[in-house]
Amino acid sequence: MQQKKEIINKLRSSNLRPTKQRILIARKLFDREETFHFTAESLNKAVNEKRHTKISLATIYNTVEAFKKAGHIREILTNNSKSYYDTNIKSHHHFYDPDSKKLTDIDYQEVILKKIPNPPKGKKIKDLEVVISLQKK
Amino acid sequence: MQQKKEIINKLRSSNLRPTKQRILIARKLFDREETFHFTAESLNKAVNEKRHTKISLATIYNTVEAFKKAGHIREILTNNSKSYYDTNIKSHHHFYDPDSKKLTDIDYQEVILKKIPNPPKGKKIKDLEVVISLQKK
DNA sequence: TTCACAGTTTAGAATAATTATAAACTGGAA
DNA sequence: TTCCAGTTTATAATTATTCTAAACTGTGAA
Numbered sequence: 001m002q003q004k005k006e007i008i009n010k011l012r013s014s015n016l017r018p019t020k021q022r023i024l025i026a027r028k029l030f031d032r033e034e035t036f037h038f039t040a041e042s043l044n045k046a047v048n049e050k051r052h053t054k055i056s057l058a059t060i061y062n063t064v065e066a067f068k069k070a071g072h073i074r075e076i077l078t079n080n081s082k083s084y085y086d087t088n089i090k091s092h093h094h095f096y097d098p099d100s101k102k103l104t105d106i107d108y109q110e111v112i113l114k115k116i117p118n119p120p121k122g123k124k125i126k127d128l129e130v131v132i133s134l135q136k137k
Numbered sequence: 138m139q140q141k142k143e144i145i146n147k148l149r150s151s152n153l154r155p156t157k158q159r160i161l162i163a164r165k166l167f168d169r170e171e172t173f174h175f176t177a178e179s180l181n182k183a184v185n186e187k188r189h190t191k192i193s194l195a196t197i198y199n200t201v202e203a204f205k206k207a208g209h210i211r212e213i214l215t216n217n218s219k220s221y222y223d224t225n226i227k228s229h230h231h232f233y234d235p236d237s238k239k240l241t242d243i244d245y246q247e248v249i250l251k252k253i254p255n256p257p258k259g260k261k262i263k264d265l266e267v268v269i270s271l272q273k274k
Numbered sequence: 275t276t277c278a279c280a281g282t283t284t285a286g287a288a289t290a291a292t293t294a295t296a297a298a299c300t301g302g303a304a
Numbered sequence: 305t306t307c308c309a310g311t312t313t314a315t316a317a318t319t320a321t322t323c324t325a326a327a328c329t330g331t332g333a334a
Binding site for chain 2: 309310311312313314315320321
């Protein structure tokens with residue numbers, strides 16, 4: 001749960017002017033118990049379903065990009081044509097079910113890596129993500 | 138290295154009529170030493186650069202889809218807007234460099250997983266993929 | 275308070291990747 | 305050789321996303 005004030009601080013601290021739209025989107029994303037998996041389209045729906053004055057789709061895209069750059073959300077790997085995002089920014093992994101196109105978090109400690117390769121020369125590891133694709137039994 | 142005959146058998150065995158176009162695309166993909174990472178666009182370029190009679194882009198897409206369904210290639214996880222494919226269908230992992238948008242194979246034995254979670258009820262694991270994103274040092 | 279203006283939002287156009295359509299073509303069984 | 309389901313093709317349509325440029329709005333300074 002994050003109060004409006006906290007949300008505004010979160011925005012300010014990442015150099016994002018706390019506009020009506022950003023506050024609304026941020027509350028939708030962060031003011032909840034569970035982490036949240038979404039696409040631009042599903043967020044647009046979630047934000048606008050009960051509103052008379054809509055937030056434009058362009059703003060949804062702008063805001064998602066801004067929040068991603070600020071590190072408040074992260075983009076998830078899939079091989080779907082849409083971009084998926086996650087409000088859980090802690091290192092963790094995913095199940096992906098191609099049938100329902102749904103992602104589920106896998107808790108960090110559920111996956112233990114015993115060995116990982118050295119990155120190529122001049123590069124360092126930014127992120128490591130495990131995706132387990134599912135199918136019907 | 139795969140000869141034309143082998144390619145034709147490969148196609149036949151997956152119920153794909155060995156047409157001129159499919160044979161040509163298949164040779165481009167499979168008649169090489171190293172595994173090959175590609176997108177529809179890059180394959181289109183590779184196949185058509187030296188040809189007077191071009192294979193249409195629609196056929197490239199159709200064929201990639203057919204080869205994927207048949208299990209001759211696999212789609213790779215990225216968060217890029219294009220679909221990436223790999224001629225290496227053995228279980229293995231990738232480095233992804235967001236700067237160059239290039240993928241590199243990580244050999245299977247370079248990653249050792251000590252613990253993985255149980256799949257949700259009614260589902261089994263189809264595939265497990267590790268993607269290591271890179272950044273400049 | 276009000277002002278000024280950079281930052282932000284917006285509708286709609288533009289682009290990029292992919293999929294659909296439907297007419298023409300072709301591999302291969304008979 | 306013929307026939308026809310399977311395939312290819314050019315092009316249109318669709319989907320997701322980004323761009324554009326005009327209108328709007330937080331915010332710091334007066």
